[in-house]
Amino acid sequence: MTQDPLSLDNQLCFAIYSASHAFTKAYRPLLTELGLTYPQYLVMLVLWEKRAASVTEIGAALGLDTGTLSPLLKRLEKTGYIRRERSREDERQVMIALTTPGMTLKVRAQEVLKSIGQAIGCDLEQMRTLMDGLRRVRRNLEEA
């Protein structure tokens, strides 16, 4: 650690980058069972929480732009978990709503979460400090 500041082992960015990939790799086989990719799962998390939302609202929650969301939502619609319909009050907006299969999928997602929780062997206390640290880093990077 007193080595080169540019060594891979010293990079917080890489620790986060590789942990993120480890997570999606762990989720992938479980989510494939549900017919979801990891980013699609994130969108479903938003919708299970909000019931319905515009594309922009989903994007704000996840930090994604329409270039990513627009085709992703089309795929989710094709799978049958969401409906996309133009808002009548504001014809620019496309409201995204869960279908019945999309709503009932939540039960199976809870099982997925349970599996992942076991895998990371979550000490609640450590996990909280970890999440606090990550949010602090994220906030600082976004403000800078």
Next chain:
Amino acid sequence: MTQDPLSLDNQLCFAIYSASHAFTKAYRPLLTELGLTYPQYLVMLVLWEKRAASVTEIGAALGLDTGTLSPLLKRLEKTGYIRRERSREDERQVMIALTTPGMTLKVRAQEVLKSIGQAIGCDLEQMRTLMDGLRRVRRNLEEA
């Protein structure tokens, strides 16, 4: 926090996912100056440390497969930072070596790192516990 276990705010995976994106977003303008993308920068970190390596060695260090690395390395070669040449001992291997521009680029990368360090406002102690936590999570996920 006593809410739905599936709420976005409770997801460690999303805290990591969004922190990772915040990092690449912070790095992007700085790395663009150097003619690098973030994953290309990671490859350069490996090469600055090892001087030269096979495709597989780089992949092992970063957790990437040849499907990702093969085209990425071609782009790095085109930019002029690396050379790709078949090993004579083992004709299957392609050895990746830094060019002179690739080597001298390290000096400018040190400046980039300094900027990022200021942005995250790194308390060394907090940063270490953060990295320890991330490595623990990653290890657990990969073992499971």
Next chain:
DNA sequence: CGCAATTATGTTGTGCGCAATATAATTTTA
């Protein structure tokens, strides 16, 4: 009111990430 800015979404192009597959060189083994 009418036109200029803004807002919401979509499209295109580039690069990453990975599964699946292909190919060629090397090693193992029968």
Next chain:
DNA sequence: TAAAATTATATTGCGCACAACATAATTGCG
């Protein structure tokens, strides 16, 4: 040693991520 298995790299195809640009609806300002 010849055939089978393994290893190293490359290619294809799909989905995400994002910049840049396009379009249509709404808002605001003169």
